[in-house]
Amino acid sequence: MEIQQLTVKKQQPLIFKFCITDEDFRYYTRFSSKKVFTVFWESVYPSASRLVYWSKAQRTAEDTPSPQRKLPLIDEFFMFLCRVAAGLQEKTLSSIFEVSLSTVSRTILTWTSYLYQVLGSLPLWMTREQVQATMPDEFKRYCPQVRVIIDCTEIRCETASSLTLQSETFSNYKNHTTFKGLICIASCGIIAFVSKLYTGIEITRKSQMLQLLQPVDGVMADKGFQIEKILSEVGATLIIPPLKKSTQLSMEDTQRTQAVARLRILVERAIRRVKEYHTWDGLVPLSMVGSVNQLWVICCLMSNYQGPLDLNGDKTV
Known part of the structure; x- marks a missing residue:
């Protein structure tokens, strides 16, 4: 039609x-x-x-x-x-x-x-079978148990007059007040979970993403994600680059570190796509607090219509 x-x-x-x-x-x-x-x-x-x-x-x-x-x-x-x-x-x-x-x-x-x-209302979370069926070969080689790759991002917002809210929203990383959100993507590059926007920390637990995980699921993240304990509560494991135990990484750890870094870049590209919706270019006014969560989810999910991401570059497959 x-x-x-x-x-x-x-x-x-x-x-x-x-x-x-x-x-x-x-x-x-x-x-x-x-x-x-x-x-x-x-x-x-x-x-x-x-x-x-x-x-x-x-x-x-x-x-x-x-x-x-x-x-x-x-x-x-x-x-x-x-x-x-x-x-x-x-x-x-x-x-x-x-x-x-x-x-x-x-x-x-x-x-x-x-x-x-x-x-x-669309079903985003992929089953294990769907994840395995769409998993790129590099994931199968280094991280075959990965269910999702996660990362947090921040959206700059106006500074509230309330000192309490200022302290809750202030980001040391951005040196500004921000809203924080969590995005999970499947290994094929599709956004499979979007959290609400939060003012504070402990987003992974608050987001209810844990309720979707199953035992033996692997969650790939950056070294800054200290969530191994809460993942263990549902039987899931954290996949991060190996930490240095000596002055030099072993050959095996070096290869794994490089592989995880290459694979993790998919979630960074997914977040960049969302940030390319120009509604996020400036500060989010506090007058938008009532609708900012809706816009955040819409931009995340509509970015899926740009197609899955390719491991070899920022192009669709």
Whole structure:
């Protein structure tokens, strides 16, 4: 089914004026091509066409109908992507789409809530059989028991006036207040778990990722992850580069260290993809606290549509 057939025929959607080539789609939407965008759009259109807009959802004692749609549905989605993926400001979007600022705000909030529900309902965690079936040869050679590769990342946010919240969110690594999140990827490079954003530490335990692990599962991480004890509670093991026991690593430990470093880089690339959604370019305002978790999950899960990562470089396979 052509995506043009799923839109309002009387009004040519702006997306087809801005996005002509695959490069255009990558710039404005972060989807890898028009084909991938089309597949995603056709999968969400049936439910998206029944959206209840944010402003109506807030009314509890009124029977006022939801505001009439001012844009083709596909352009509402395009507006959301222009804001989140391309980083265009709401004032700019108001001019481009020729709608009011309130319409822009309402549309983005509505699609944020909708996509969070839709993408969050997808089964991400891969079974052992799926992990083994998609595991690259290098993993099979050095770390055949690995279930996921994990890493934390930080998103800079505005500094709160509360001293308590300041101390909870302050990051020595970033020398700024941040929200912290945990990402787990399968060995094939697909994001398989996303935590909520947290202000403090002990994210691995708080994230409930441990509940998904099974005995003998291997969790690959950086040396900074001191989670061996909590992994042992569920029978899982920690895979990190070997620690130096003498002035020089053995040949075996050297090879293992190099292998783990090569394999771990996949999760760093996955996080970089998420950070390339330009909504994260500046400080997250405290006014976004109510929706930042939803946007974080959306960006993580939509980055999967760019395709699995390749061990040999930042390209899809």
